[in-house]
Amino acid sequence: MSHFAEQPLPFLFDEATAAPLPSRRAPSYVVDHRERLRTRFMDGGANAMPDYELLELVLFRAIPRQDVKPLAHLLMKKFGDFNRVVSAPSERLRGIKGVGNAVICELKIVEASAQRLARARILNQQVISSWDALIDYCHTTMAHRETEQFRVLFLDRKNVLIADEEQGKGTVDHVPVYPREVVKRALELNASAIILVHNHPSGDPTPSQSDITMTDQMGQACDALGLTLHDHLIIGKSQEISFKSEGYL
Numbered sequence: 001m002s003h004f005a006e007q008p009l010p011f012l013f014d015e016a017t018a019a020p021l022p023s024r025r026a027p028s029y030v031v032d033h034r035e036r037l038r039t040r041f042m043d044g045g046a047n048a049m050p051d052y053e054l055l056e057l058v059l060f061r062a063i064p065r066q067d068v069k070p071l072a073h074l075l076m077k078k079f080g081d082f083n084r085v086v087s088a089p090s091e092r093l094r095g096i097k098g099v100g101n102a103v104i105c106e107l108k109i110v111e112a113s114a115q116r117l118a119r120a121r122i123l124n125q126q127v128i129s130s131w132d133a134l135i136d137y138c139h140t141t142m143a144h145r146e147t148e149q150f151r152v153l154f155l156d157r158k159n160v161l162i163a164d165e166e167q168g169k170g171t172v173d174h175v176p177v178y179p180r181e182v183v184k185r186a187l188e189l190n191a192s193a194i195i196l197v198h199n200h201p202s203g204d205p206t207p208s209q210s211d212i213t214m215t216d217q218m219g220q221a222c223d224a225l226g227l228t229l230h231d232h233l234i235i236g237k238s239q240e241i242s243f244k245s246e247g248y249l
Helices: 028-045 051-062 069-079 082-086 092-093 101-120 127-143 179-188 210-222
Strands: 147-156 161-167 193-199 226-234 240-242
Touching: 051 069, 051 082, 051 101, 051 240, 069 082, 082 101, 092 101, 101 127, 127 147, 127 193, 127 226, 127 240, 147 179, 161 179, 179 193, 179 210, 193 210, 210 226
Parallel strands: 193 226
Antiparallel strands: 147 161, 147 193, 226 240
């Protein structure tokens, strides 16, 4: 009679030795560098830091356990300055090695926060008495864009800003504008006056002939419906032009 003995299963003796899990902590030099930057920021504010270090502080949250200095320098080299980095289109940011959704999200949070803070200073305010804040808002939202954007600021009878709306996006040197749509929207909002604003991605706010022609057409459309066209602002990188101040209106 044959005897069968139960044999040990091979895998009980062939199991691999457990390897330790990789550390999820950042290297000490990264931790120390981040702490130094945070301390300098808290002690001296943003003025104590160059653009690339301020950008590093933003990137810390998106990339918690790596040295982000090389990426900060790469972004600065690609886009030029802090403002242009945070306002760069998501599609262009995504093309940079090392930039993923987490980085884009943090940059866009900074951009949205800056715009919301600037907008809060002018919304429901009398525009004439807060003109400098209005100019700051326009520069914050538009000066660093790579394509043209056209916005309309709608005012009530007391020149209080009641709405700020984007009416169109375009290319690097053109944005389609339809006066009929603008005045129609003004009537819907019960606005009494408007201010036109658009940017020149080239950085030079000098109005083109098409800018002048469009403004004349907008003025005629406003006159026909009893609206006031207060001004047309063209936003450049570091300065702006007012059609009213320059005698175009």
